[in-house]
Amino acid sequence: MAPPSTTTSTCTVEASRGTHLFHVAGYSLHERLGAAESVRSAPFSIGGYDWAVRFFPDGGEGGALALLLELLTKDAAARASCAFRFLNPATGAASARWPVGLLSYRPGVVNKRAQVSTFRWNVRMYAHDDRLTVECAVTVVQEPKVSLTSWAMSRYEEPPSDLSGHLGRMLGEKEGSDVTFDVQGEAVTAHKIVLAMRSPVFKARFYGPEREKKMGCVAVEDVRPAVFRALLRFI
Secondary structure, eight states: OOOEEEEEEEEOOOOEEEEEEEEESSSSHHHHHHHHTOOEEOOOEEETEEEEEEEEEETTTTTTEEEEEEEESSTEEEEEEEEEEEETTTTTOOOOEEEEEEEEOTTTOOOGGGGEEHHHHHHHHGOOSSSEEEEEEEEEEOOOOEEEEEEOOOOOOOOOOOOOOOOOOOOHHTOOOOEEEEEEEEEEEOOOHHHHHHOOHHHHHHSTTOOOOSOEEEEEEEEOOHHHHHHHHHH
């Protein structure tokens, strides 16, 4: 029967991160550009794709403006998250971040969920010399990779048996012997349980109903000591 098998799989994902600074000079001239009009940053590369930041200075009613991340790489599809904030390089001041969660991007397709907006008066404090700096931190997430590893649980390999060798050494060392044979005047010792296990004759002699309760030396006739020792070793 084959041993049971166990399988395991691992999902790994890689991400590339980068930051782009988009400086909008003459910011006051862009404030009334129009709700549908935008200015676009130069292309920048993160995660093997080309991106741009689109800035809508007059993003809608009530004096709002808007920002979004745009994928430029032709015939591509990418997954990314980003976060925008405004910086004032002169003072070191920075606005709160406006995060955009992980979304799918395609070139030429504007994903409204990728757009963040705020009021103009919220960002004027970050303009310096009529120059507004937009920071866009992008994380491009690659497609997850799943690897499958399978293995069979190894069967425990038993060491080779050396029972005969152990028994032979025990017989030669005489340790624990509990029976003595008189073979032509020569004493030969052995172990009753081993002989009984291997020979029904010895089993009956040592453990059968006719066994002697107080067994002394067992006399063996018509067999030379060397032959009898060989017999015991064979047993």
